Amino acid sequence: MICHFSLLVIFSLLVSQCHGGCAEVDSLTEAVAGEGFLLGCISCKRREEVRATTTVDWHFKPQGETHFKHIFYYEHPNADIKHEDFSGRLEWRGTPHSDIQIGAIYIHNVTFNDTGTYRCTFNRILFLKGSEESVTVRKMVELSVVAVANRELTAVISEIMMYVLIVVLQLWLILVLVYCYKKTTDEHEAREARKALKAQAALLETKDNCDGVQLE
Structure with missing residues (x-):
């Protein structure tokens, strides 16, 4: 039982990495000049079963300016x-x-002029029972354009923690498998020992019966 539960926990942890629901993860904020860059923007519906249609607008305000342009x-x-x-x-x-x-x-061929504030706007219509509801969600991304990519400390730490978690899970899986194998082997040996004892007892009983017949 312990073995099956442990394996189920490990499997659930691994599957959750691949099949998670909608999560509103913030966009990266540093692009490299001359390369491409993905401007992220996520707005999750609170109720997945509700049907909806959505349009998305992006606006940009260059660094040092006061107005957004569509x-x-x-x-x-x-x-x-x-x-x-x-x-x-x-x-x-x-x-x-x-x-x-x-x-x-996705922005192709990023330039230094792309530095600034980006505004992502979701205009969503929810089709509820007998009615419609309009919802507007706005999100901001402050983008910096650099000549050479700089790895942020948080990104490095996150990557290290991810590899540590993978190693820990693998070690845990190995330990669980060893434990299960040892437990199964011990149970098998115990069964074989009980069978041997039963066979020996049956043999002794048969021998006693035979000796009783000879004495008569």
Whole structure:
């Protein structure tokens, strides 16, 4: 029982890494000039069973300026780049249907002029029983463009912790397997010993019966 429970726990931990639900993870905030960059934006529905349609707008305010400019609009299945500064450089990387929860876009060939504040806006219509409800969600991403990538300390620590967790889980699995194997072997040996004792007792009983017959 312990073996089966331990293996189930390990399996559940591993599966949860691959099949988790919607999670509102923040976007990365540092891009490298000349490379591509994924601007993340996630807005999870509170009730998955409710049907919805969503459109996504992206606005950009360059560093040092005060006004946002409309740069991108997505309404499944059409994507529209709204500003000439991003012409041919933006690509939809979000949810591939109308019930959008991931509104990410990919910037090709990032330049230093792309430094600034990006605003992602979800305009969602929820189809409730007998009515509709409009919901607007806005999220901000402060993007810095650098010449060379810098690994943030938190990212390094997270990566180290991930590998430590994997190693610990593997060691735990090995220990559980060894324990289960030893327990199974001990139980098998105990059964064989009981069988041998029963066979020996039966043999002695048969011998006693035979000796009693001879004495008569």
